[in-house]
Amino acid sequence: MDDDAQPRWLSEEEQLAWVGVTAMMWLLPGSLDAQLHRDSGLNLFDYFVLSSLSQAEGRQRRMSDLAAQSNASPSRLSNAVGRLEAQGWLTRHPHEQDRRSTVATLTDAGYDKVVASAPGHAAEVRRLLIDGRSEAELAALRDVGASVARAVLGERCAETVMPPAARGDAPDC
Amino acid sequence: MDDDAQPRWLSEEEQLAWVGVTAMMWLLPGSLDAQLHRDSGLNLFDYFVLSSLSQAEGRQRRMSDLAAQSNASPSRLSNAVGRLEAQGWLTRHPHEQDRRSTVATLTDAGYDKVVASAPGHAAEVRRLLIDGRSEAELAALRDVGASVARAVLGERCAETVMPPAARGDAPDC
DNA sequence: CCGATTCGTTTCAACCTTGAAGTTTTCATG
DNA sequence: CATGAAAACTTCAAGGTTGAAACGAATCGG
Structure with a gap:
């Protein structure tokens, strides 16, 4: 509540830009979630985790790195990784040097899952946003x-x- | 899974644009939510509902119109309006002509709430996106x-x- | 008019996210 | 070393979202 004395409202152009961004912000996650859920049984965040691992060296990454990269809360990431582990798409084991950290490693099944899911996801991104x-x-x-x-x-x-x-x-x- | 035979991947420029959009998509809602929650005890969606009502004629609007405008599911809107009604910021009553519809009307307290919350919200939109x-x-x-x-x-x-x-x-x- | 259907909304169970508290490991310091 | 603080996760309870089912009101066809 400690704003400046007089609020600076948005100009006409600025408001239209803001409305445009709200459209992306409200609409895109829902649609992308729906496509992934329908075609792959994944939500957008879980897909992001799998995809990130698939591109990492050794197909593995520390939890904290994943969290930073996605700006997710620790518990959100922990839950997501727990779900994915239960599906057999990745495994967790303590980090060799720093045993506080947990390293998530993509399994072969997890890699196959990403490969199977990626084209549909990319097509949807293209259709809704890029084309x-x-x-x-x-x-x-x-x-x-x-x-x-x-x-x-x-x-x-x-x-x-x-x-x-x-x-x-x-x-x- | 019924994609075209060969998926069309994103080019370098397209990928960078997509990464930019994901940054907006992942980061903005959380930050705007946090500001509203911290300063006004509202989440972004609830604020949107109040704000929309405050700009409507007679400060009232049908549930279905609110849902369409925000692209929210019926149950999400119903929950949000229920919360806001419990706070005394709006009231619900059946539509005069079509009694299937519910009309939400902003109370004076609700209007004051919007007026009090708007400057901080606008400042945050400006700071994170517009400026x-x-x-x-x-x-x-x-x-x-x-x-x-x-x-x-x-x-x-x-x-x-x-x-x-x-x-x-x-x-x- | 009367039954069937559609429409607008609410309710419910399952799931996801958040923020706070708890656990284990490591680091810094006296 | 020993002790306190910080870091990295996990767990837990509270709350929000989703999609399906349910419900009452309105409309349409016979």
């Missing part, structure tokens, strides 16, 4: 996303969520 | 949002979620 966009629009989405990541993550640096190529002029942190 | 954006970026967000709304809502028309000014070249529906 029909101009070069300039794609660049704007990249830059705005990087800016949002910086603003939200602040000192924790956008590195965790954005790949280097999209970070733009982020202060080195 | 520092160019005219071109704002326009891109508006257009992409409109396009997503069309793609997701399909035949149901984007009208429900996007205001006319942002709908762009939507087919009349």
Whole structure:
């Protein structure tokens, strides 16, 4: 509640941009969730975890790295990984050097699951968001996303969520 | 699973744009929720309902209109309105002409709540998303949002979620 | 008019997320 | 070393969301 004295309302253009972002924010997760659930029995977050592991070296990653990358709370990640482990798509074991950490490793079945799920997911992303966009629009989405990541993550640096190529002029942190 | 034979993967630029959108999608709701919860004891969806009512004629609106505007499931809206009614911020009564419908009406206390919450919310939207954006970026967000709304809502028309000014070249529906 | 169907909403059970508290391991310091 | 603090997860309870089923009100066809 400790705002500045006079709130700076949004201009016409700013409001329209905000409405556009709300449309993406409200609509995309639901649709992508629905597609994955329908075609693969996964939700978007679980898919993200599997996909992230499939691209990691050795197909394994520490819980804390996964959490940072997805900006998820520890318990959310713990639950998701628990679900995926129960399905046999990954295993958990303590980290060799630092036994506080848990390392999640994708199983062969988990890798197959990602491979089977990815095309449908990519097609949906394309259909709902990418197809029909101009070069300039794609660049704007990249830059705005990087800016949002910086603003939200602040000192924790956008590195965790954005790949280097999209970070733009982020202060080195 | 009934994809086309060969999946069309995303190009480099498309992937970066997608990563940018995921950053908005994952990060913004959480931060906006947190600000509202901290400063006003509201979540983003409840705030949206109150705000929508405060701008409606007579400060009242039918449940089905609210649901369409926010793309929420009926039960989600019912729960939200139930919470807000329990707080005394709105009342429910059957629609005069069509008694199947329920009309939600903002109370004076509810209106005061919106007025008290709006500046902090607007400031956060500004801080995380709007400030520092160019005219071109704002326009891109508006257009992409409109396009997503069309793609997701399909035949149901984007009208429900996007205001006319942002709908762009939507087919009349 | 009367039965069948559709419409708008609510309710319910299953599931997911959140934030707080608890556990185990590691690190820093006296 | 020993002890306190920090880090990395897990667990738990409270609350929110989803999709299906249920319910009353309105509409449509005969």
